[in-house]
Amino acid sequence: MFASMTLLVLPTLLPVNYTATSTLATVVNLILLRLLLLEFRAIVHMRQSYLHHPSRANAVTTILITEIPPHMWKSTTLKQVYTKYNGGTIDVILPKKEICDIKEIELNDLLKTLEGTRQNLPEKFGFTSTFWKSIKKTTPNLYFILAIYKLRKEVETLKSVAILRFPDLFTAHLVLQARASSAPLKMNAIAIDGEALDELSIYQNWRVRAVRILGTTAALNTLAIFWAIPIAMTGLLSQLVYLDAISPSLNVLSNRQISAIQGLAPQAALSILMYCFPLIIQLLAKSYPQFEQSEVEILIQRYYFVFLYIQATSSRYPRF
Numbered sequence: 001m002f003a004s005m006t007l008l009v010l011p012t013l014l015p016v017n018y019t020a021t022s023t024l025a026t027v028v029n030l031i032l033l034r035l036l037l038l039e040f041r042a043i044v045h046m047r048q049s050y051l052h053h054p055s056r057a058n059a060v061t062t063i064l065i066t067e068i069p070p071h072m073w074k075s076t077t078l079k080q081v082y083t084k085y086n087g088g089t090i091d092v093i094l095p096k097k098e099i100c101d102i103k104e105i106e107l108n109d110l111l112k113t114l115e116g117t118r119q120n121l122p123e124k125f126g127f128t129s130t131f132w133k134s135i136k137k138t139t140p141n142l143y144f145i146l147a148i149y150k151l152r153k154e155v156e157t158l159k160s161v162a163i164l165r166f167p168d169l170f171t172a173h174l175v176l177q178a179r180a181s182s183a184p185l186k187m188n189a190i191a192i193d194g195e196a197l198d199e200l201s202i203y204q205n206w207r208v209r210a211v212r213i214l215g216t217t218a219a220l221n222t223l224a225i226f227w228a229i230p231i232a233m234t235g236l237l238s239q240l241v242y243l244d245a246i247s248p249s250l251n252v253l254s255n256r257q258i259s260a261i262q263g264l265a266p267q268a269a270l271s272i273l274m275y276c277f278p279l280i281i282q283l284l285a286k287s288y289p290q291f292e293q294s295e296v297e298i299l300i301q302r303y304y305f306v307f308l309y310i311q312a313t314s315s316r317y318p319r320f
Contacts (some may be wrong), residue, residue, distance in 0.1 A: 001198060001243065004234050013171060015088040049056075061165070061166045061168070061171075061172035061178070061191070062163060062164070062165050062191075062192050062193070063163070063164045063165075063166065063175055063188060063189050063190065063191060063192070064161070064162075064163055064189070064191075064192045064202070065078070065161070065162045065163070065164060065171055065180075065188065065189055065190075066160060066161055066188045066190065066192045066202065067185060067186045067187060067188050067206055068159065068160050068161065068162055068186070068187060069159055069181075069186065070155070070156050070159045070160075072187075073094065073159035073160070073162065075092040075094065078090075078092045078162055079092055081180055081187075082164060082166075082180065085171050085174045085175055085178075086166070086167075086168065086170075086171040086174075088167055088168075088171070089167060090164055090165065090167075090227050091164070091165040092162060092163075092164055093162065093163040093164075093165070094162055094163075095161055095162070095163060096158050098159060100155060100158040103154055103155050103158070104150060104155055107148065107152065107155060108271060110144055110147055110148050110151065111148060113144060114144040114145070114148065122217060130131055157203050158203070160203065161202050161203060163192075172191065175189050176189050176190075176191060193294070201289040201290060209289045212287060212288065212289050213288065213289060215284070215287075216284055216287050216288040217288075219284055220284055220285070220288075220299075220303045221282065221303075221306075223277075223280060223281070223284070223303075224303050224306045224307045224310065225310060227273070227277055227307060228307075228310055228311060230273055231270060231273050231311070232276075234266045234269045234270045234273070235266060237261075237262065237265040237266040237269060238262045238263070238265070238266045239262070251293055277304075277307060278300065278304060281298055281300050281303050281304060285299045285303075
């Protein structure tokens with residue numbers, strides 16, 4: 001629609017000399033658009049063929065489910081939810097189920113103890129005042145209430161993660177594309193390859209994970225962009241004799257020593273900066289909520305490429 005409007009409007013807005021150029025440019029853009037649509041259609045067809053290929057019919061795909069509500073953290077419930085995608089068998093793994101059962105037993109014991117403590121407290125304490133009566137009643141209750149609250153949070157955290165194994169790739173692809181829960185930010189599906197998982201990132205709340213993502217992304221982007229400033233300023237080391245603040249202190253050195261400093265200092269400083277940048281990225285990437293070690297490596301490569309791209313594009317500008 002916009003292409004046809006362009007063909008009709010441009011000849012009236014542009015001079016006669018530019019009509020042929022604008023028409024040719026519009027036709028070329030239409031051809032490129034058609035090529036892109038054909039390419040996208042071919043990519044979709046290739047992905048569908050890959051998922052339905054007989055050689056991958058028995059490929060087991062592992063999916064990590066996070067932010068599971070506590071009442072749904074059961075093998076039967078999760079199977080009922082996810083068997084709707086293919087109607088086949090699904091293996092459900094509940095990590096740390098034994099630890100969760102132990103903590104639930106402790107929680108039940110604390111609840112029973114708290115209830116017994118409330119029942120055993122006498123109504124009369126002799127001739128003490130009303131203030132001391134309230135203190136004696138609330139002091140043991142406060143301890144149990146805090147312990148119960150902490151255990152409940154730990155149990156909810158342990159019940160928020162499950163691992164599903166699907167017998168085919170197509171079902172796993174559907175699980176990744178569709179939402180299994182109507183509640184926002186619940187039942188999130190993440191594809192994993194079975195490597196060692198980062199438990200700190202898996203069991204974190206989505207709010208904490210979002211704050212970590214925003215903070216780490218801002219720090220990495222800022223570092224990748226502004227790290228070029230100290231690199232560009234390394235050229236000042238080759239012009240030490242022209243700096244008024246440093247020139248008087250260089251009078252004690254000979255010309256050969258000054259030449260050696262001006263020749264070697266920029267290269268040494270540049271080498272140190274280029275060597276330290278990947279190490280700093282690696283330290284910052286550890287705070288990024290990634291579930292597998294391979295994702296951390298991809299993150300480091302991505303921001304290192306951004307850094308090198310900025311260096312390559314800024315090299316045409318004069319340095320300090």
